Amino acid sequence: MSKSVIVVGAGVVGLSTAYYAAAKGHRVTVVDRGLAETEGCSFGNAGMLVPSHFVPLAAPGMVGRGLRWMWNPESPFYVRPRLSADLLGWGLRFWQASSADRVARAAPLLRDLHLSSRACYEDWAARWGADFGLEKNGLLMLCRTERGLEEESRAAEQARGLGMPAEVLDPRETAEREPGLRMDVRGSVYYPWDAHLVPERLMATLQGKLAGAGVPISWQTEVGRWLTSGARVTGLGTNRGELTADEYVLCAGAWSAAAVRGLGLKLPLQAGKGYSLTLPRARRLPRLCAILSEAHVAVTPMRGALRVGGTMELAGLDETIDPARVRGIVAAVARYFPDLTAADFEGVEPWCGLRPCSPDGLPYLGRSTRYSNLSVATGHAMMGVSLGPVSGKLMAEVLSDEKPHLDIGALRPDRYS
Ligand SMILES: Cc1cc2nc3c(=O)[nH]c(=O)nc-3n(C[C@H](O)[C@H](O)[C@H](O)COP(=O)(O)OP(=O)(O)OC[C@H]3O[C@@H](n4cnc5c(N)ncnc54)[C@H](O)[C@@H]3O)c2cc1C
Secondary structure (H helix, E strand, O other), X not given: OOOEEEEEOOOHHHHHHHHHHHHOOOEEEEEOOOXXXXXXXXXXXXXXXXXXXXXXXXXXXXXXXXXXXXXXXOOOEEEOOOOOXXXXXXXXXXXXXXXXXXXXXXXXXXXHHHHHHHHHHHHHHHHHOOOOOOEOOOEEEEEOOHHHHHHHHHHHHHHHHOOOOOEEEOHHHHHHHOOOOOOOOOEEEXXXXXXXXXXXXXXXXXXXXXXXXXOOEEXXXXXXXXXEEOOEEEEEEEOOEEEOOOEEEEOOHHXXXXXXXXXXXXXXXXXXXEEEEEEOOOOOOOOOEEEEOOOOEEEEEEOOEEEEEEEEEEOOOOOOOOHHHHHHHHHHHHHHOOOOOHHHHOOOOOEEEEEEEOOOOOOEEEEOOOOOOEEEEEOEHHHHHHHHHHHHHHHHHHHOOOOOOOOOHHHOOOOOO
């Protein structure tokens, strides 16, 4: 049955949801408070599709590592100390989720989500041409220390245990994979199933496909209120008046928890700020995307441009740029790639985006149990691009009252209620 659907949020998750819901015959409208169609976390990110990321952010050792990093202004992780019940509650849940047992349970689900999403991207590329710069040539996890390489080798073993190829390479073999750029590393792990794309092109392509399918995107439309009657949402109060539909899907990224305040839903979420810098014409370009393992910095070639990005700063919904963290990213790149220096990045405007982070590192996907016509798709943290299409596909199945093609019971949005 065709339903009217309002999707709140025009990031990669919202647009993917709108695309698949429209493909199932629903009458979809997307609303976004953004001033322009090129803003937000889904644009300046590193564009990596990462089946290799089957370990959620909440993992053993992360709390201790985070506490050590806290005191270094250039470190990849930072929590701005503040008296916030939301932050304290989130931190406690993160700590509870950081067990080997939980990670072992999450890993096969994350693998399946990433692989299903990758298949969606392949399908889009086959049908639309490679408009959005999809490169399926893998990812290098570069390690500068023996300890780092040992840790990554253990992760590679886990990946193989989950049926995904992962090759541990010495410095010579690493250089063979990336002949155009000198690297100062002890070795690497190569994940051939990972891929990368150009996020801005992906977003423009999705916006174009939605326009072609007759799905309007209403920009500068901020949802401020949810109107309810009993167990149903009856409308949305926006700065442009009230909107009504049969179904509502919340895809408001890091703002999702704030957007549903007043609805009585418990959706623990922290914004994880990250930065990126893009060299439009880099002097030297890698062929593959890479993660600088010890520094937690992502490096992606994007059709002649080079993007580097990193840091996870829990500082609330704050989009100011901290120059020390940006310096930390640039310094890390120069350590791993001696051909790239701080001078290459002089004058480059840093970009920042807020990742929507759930405490257990898993997205929120599915219908709310409190409101029968409200669904949620958010909380993808560092994996929103990688998991965007599969999230959209699953949400379209949920909206159509079909059995989702993957078991998303563990992702239910009210798991903390
Ligand atoms: C530096 C960096 C690098 C990254 N690299 C990668 C990567 O390589 N691979 C990967 O998979 N992921 C990566 N990510 C993460 C990825 O970018 C995010 O997970 C993803 O963009 C989140 O998409 P989203 O649609 O959930 O949210 P968003 O893109 O933030 O979209 C949410 C939208 O909701 C709108 N909105 C919010 N509140 C309201 C309201 N009240 N009313 C109306 N509209 C509203 C906002 O304006 C926004 O447009 C990276 C992130 C960063 C910061």
